[in-house]
Amino acid sequence: MHAVVLHAFGPAENLRYETVPDPIPGPGQVRIEVRAAGVHLIETVMREGLPIGPPLPQLPAVFGGEVAGVVESVGPGVAADWVGVAVVTSRSASGGYAELTVAEVAMLHRIPAALDFAAAVAMIVTGTTTVEVLDIAELTADDVVLVHSAAGGIGRLLVQHARTVGARVVGAAGGAAKVAAVAALGADLAVDYNEPGWLDEVRRVVGGVTVVLDGVQGEKGRAAIDLLSTGGRYLTYGNASRGDFAPDVEKLREQGISYIDALASMLAEPRPVRAEEERALAAAVQGRMVPAVQAFPLARAAAAHAALEQRATTGKVVLEP
Numbered sequence: 001m002h003a004v005v006l007h008a009f010g011p012a013e014n015l016r017y018e019t020v021p022d023p024i025p026g027p028g029q030v031r032i033e034v035r036a037a038g039v040h041l042i043e044t045v046m047r048e049g050l051p052i053g054p055p056l057p058q059l060p061a062v063f064g065g066e067v068a069g070v071v072e073s074v075g076p077g078v079a080a081d082w083v084g085v086a087v088v089t090s091r092s093a094s095g096g097y098a099e100l101t102v103a104e105v106a107m108l109h110r111i112p113a114a115l116d117f118a119a120a121v122a123m124i125v126t127g128t129t130t131v132e133v134l135d136i137a138e139l140t141a142d143d144v145v146l147v148h149s150a151a152g153g154i155g156r157l158l159v160q161h162a163r164t165v166g167a168r169v170v171g172a173a174g175g176a177a178k179v180a181a182v183a184a185l186g187a188d189l190a191v192d193y194n195e196p197g198w199l200d201e202v203r204r205v206v207g208g209v210t211v212v213l214d215g216v217q218g219e220k221g222r223a224a225i226d227l228l229s230t231g232g233r234y235l236t237y238g239n240a241s242r243g244d245f246a247p248d249v250e251k252l253r254e255q256g257i258s259y260i261d262a263l264a265s266m267l268a269e270p271r272p273v274r275a276e277e278e279r280a281l282a283a284a285v286q287g288r289m290v291p292a293v294q295a296f297p298l299a300r301a302a303a304a305h306a307a308l309e310q311r312a313t314t315g316k317v318v319l320e321p
Contacts, residue, residue: 002321003098004301007060009049012305015097017298020062023094023102025075030082030105032089035117037096037298038066038125039317041238044305064096064319065089067103068111068121078105086111088120090128090277097301099321109277114285122153122291122316127280130157130289132271133237133262137211141166144209146202146224148216150187151178153316154237157289158213159185164288170202170209172220174311181292181314193220202227211235221247230256237262295320 003020025031043063045052057063068088074080087108092101111120133154139145145162149155150171162169163186171182172193182190189205191198202209208229214221215238225234225247234247234257249259283289292315296304300319307313 001099002298003062003095004298004319005060005062006047006057009047009056009059012044012047012302012309014047015302015305017301020098022100023098025073025078025102027076028078028105029075029093029102030071030078030087030108031073031075031100031102032067032069032087032092033072034067034096034099034101034298034321035069036067036121036293036295037064037092037098037101037319037321038121039064039296039301039304039308039319040066040125041308044309047305062095062097064098064101065092066121066125067092067096067101068117068124069101071108072100074105075102082108086117088117088124088281090124090273097298097319099298107274109274109281112281112285115281118293118295118316118318118320119284119291120281121318122293123280123284123289124277126153126316127157127284127289127291128273128276129237130154130161131279131283132266132276133213133235134158134161136260136262136265137213137233137235139165139167139211143167143211144170144206145211145213146170146172146209146227147187148172148193148212148214148220148224149311150182150185150190151314152215153291154215155213156181156185156292156315159187160289163187167211168206170206172198172224178314193223199223199227208232213237225252225257228255228257232256233258233260235260235262291316293318297321 151173169187171187174194298321
């Protein structure tokens with residue numbers, strides 16, 4: 001089979017499209033013919049060898065835990081009727097950047113008929129993270145919400161949910177195409193946070209905001225805090241900018257603003273993974289969250305990583321063999 005293999009930590013071009021042996025499903029495992037594999041921003045950090053987030057893999061390595069596809073064969077102890085079933089999992093055991101992968105049967109979800117492979121893989125981790133962030137944010141119709149990176153995989157889902165609960169929504173993104181995509185989602189205001197004066201535009205149109213949902217941080221996060229009204233909440237769930245920014249929590253408290261690190265909260269109070277994944281898939285089936293996908297051929301995984309790092313993608317990035 002073909003897979004994308006990392007032999008040395010470093011830039012995106014270190015990802016090599018190669019022929020490797022087919023993985024063999026062990027006891028309790030299935031082998032999946034991959035139709036879509038999710039690419040996560042943290043994987044670009046791990047590819048560089050930076051000690052941030054999950055432990056670095058032993059090289060050579062095939063990245064990718066998020067996989068959707070069709071069960072092609074089963075290992076010992078797994079019922080044969082799994083063969084031919086369309087499935088999605090967040091925990092591929094042998095790496096998803098490949099034509100075939102193996103996974104524990106206990107970690108599989110059957111893909112609902114309403115979802116295609118790409119949508120299913122977009123929801124299994126990105127969607128699950130989104131529903132957990134929203135549980136913590138507790139948005140209501142009284143909120144005015146600023147969503148950073150609103151054209152991204154999580155950002156688009158946050159905008160949709162905020163609209164569903166009746167909140168006013170400001171979606172901030174970089175570049176005209178992304179701003180147009182955010183406006184098409186129904187945001188009350190879509191702004192380009194790469195342009196000077198975007199804060200003034202938000203103040204002019206909606207005044208202050210009550211909630212900032214920020215997966216970017218850095219200077220953009222610092223700027224967004226200035227938009228918060230007394231009693232507001234600044235909630236972070238990632239640092240896509242890799243910017244060096246640590247909010248002054250005491251100063252925010254003095255201003256009547258709450259700081260919430262959603263990822264830290266999730267780690268401190270872990271939830272049943274399978275149940276949370278089912279909630280995310282159900283949200284997509286019901287049309288409450290409709291993921292957008294930007295697909296790259298498996299052979300162009302390096303280009304997918306580079307585009308993510310350059311913040312040149314819209315929606316969830318997936319690889320398709």
